[in-house]
Amino acid sequence: MSAPLTDIARFGADERVELVTAAFSCPMCLHVDCAGHLSGSADDTVVECECHHCDTRWTVGVDGWQAMRLILSPPPREGDGWHLELEPTRQQ
Numbered sequence: 214m215s216a217p218l219t220d221i222a223r224f225g226a227d228e229r230v231e232l233v234t235a236a237f238s239c240p241m242c243l244h245v246d247c248a249g250h251l252s253g254s255a256d257d258t259v260v261e262c263e264c265h266h267c268d269t270r271w272t273v274g275v276d277g278w279q280a281m282r283l284i285l286s287p288p289p290r291e292g293d294g295w296h297l298e299l300e301p302t303r304q305q
């Protein structure tokens with residue numbers, strides 16, 4: 214299932230890992246067995262997410278502090294946990 218869902222991440226830069234992971238749980242089935250792909254620029258950063266359980270895809274906007282948190286200390290992948298893939302920002 215693919216839906217043009219958009220959300221805004223709701224966690225602080227110093228939040229516990231469980232709260233960061235929960236910010237990216239699937240909006241359809243609420244599983245955290247999801248992958249996220251961080252992309253964008255400093256002004257417009259998003260995480261493109263995909264649920265491994267129900268195949269839903271959605272986008273979550275993050276601010277600069279949240280993006281830095283995800284880059285420097287991503288949630289660990291343990292079992293069916295959330296997984297983040299990073300793509301370097303391209304200079305134009």
